[in-house]
Amino acid sequence: MDRAEANRSLRMRSVPGDRLPLHCTGVGKAILSQLPEEHMRAILGSAPLHRFSEHTLVEPEDVIREARRAKEQGYGVDRDEYEVGLTCYAMPLRLPGSDFAGAVSISGPSARMRDPETKERFLELLSQASREAMRAMQAYEPNQKTLSVEVSSASS
Template identity: 40%
Template sequence: MPANGQMKTAEGTQIRSVAKALMIIDYMASVQGELPLAKIAARLGMAKSTAHGLLATLKDFGYIEQSPFTGNYKLGMRLFEIGNIVGNSLDVRTVAVPYIQQLVGEIEETVHLAVLDKGEVLYIDKRESHQSLRIVSQVGMRLPAHCTGVGKALLAYLPESELKRVIAAKGLPRYTKQTITEAQKLGNELRQVKERGYAVDNEEIMDSLRCVAAPVFDHSGRACAAISVSGPVARLAKERFELAVTSVTRAAADISAALGYRPAAVGSDLLGT
């Protein structure tokens, strides 16, 4: 390791002491409650003196608190304050705007951003390209979830009990000959959506219309929205269909990351003493 305490990673230069301090916060957040110094150091593979110094610094800044009775450590209120500030600033519609614009330019089809509200799809943003098929949808419109790409992308991540409640309340009405109207068949479709990471509406709500959608996850891992590309079946076919899948899933991942979603933990190679 360089003498200045820096280390090279795939993302660039990281400060080892900062990385270790953040690992302490991440570990304590995952365990919750109070933890003794020895357990923190052992779990993260640090010398007790190193862990103690990092905890003392975090304590000085309010990120860690220490019990005057047991000497154990817990997360501090400063993290709660910052979390509220960040959470209040992360409106999915605002965050998604540049990614939606980029997607429209790349695929040149209609792009929707939607959320699931009361068992229905609620469109919160829509952008069209110059060659886009004029789709009967608009911001603020509600459509059924079971036969739309964004709807299926969101239904796939509901708990089974909640999915059953949605189906019981809304039913599975037919809109075209392609509409899925059987609960078991829809369940099979939603499992495939989770496996591949995207949903397809193949003329299920409107003839000649195809839609590719992917879920957007917030910092807690909840599927909070979905983004889609919609266009004529004739245009969204073969190579352009594959491009739509790649572009939509990438845009969804980028928006999720901007919202604080982290699908994988930080690598353990930062734990060396």
């Protein structure tokens, strides 16, 4: 997909296509939330997972519990788990009548992202981006070379 960068001096660098761990990222939890529990267990295993920060969930059972919460609330959250000072909210993309298709996310400095009003505003923008991405995926024709989705950038 793509990304939009903030116009503030403190920014997160992300590269579309980067591979990040499932157990400690918002996108990872959004993805896990769409899987049956036996698939989550197979992916996570039973041994402690890699710790990226003091907030990283390293026990597979804790990650599964967090993925269940993500499914209930409709979005996954990374609270300083992958990188201290960074919070991410992510929503799964699911096409009607099909399997899981991906996720959209918004990340930023934890101090800004956790403010209740800011969080609600970002979750609404994320929901809008999710709907737009799903509409674009439904309209996509296999012979097209690119899939483009426009999302408005939010500055906090």
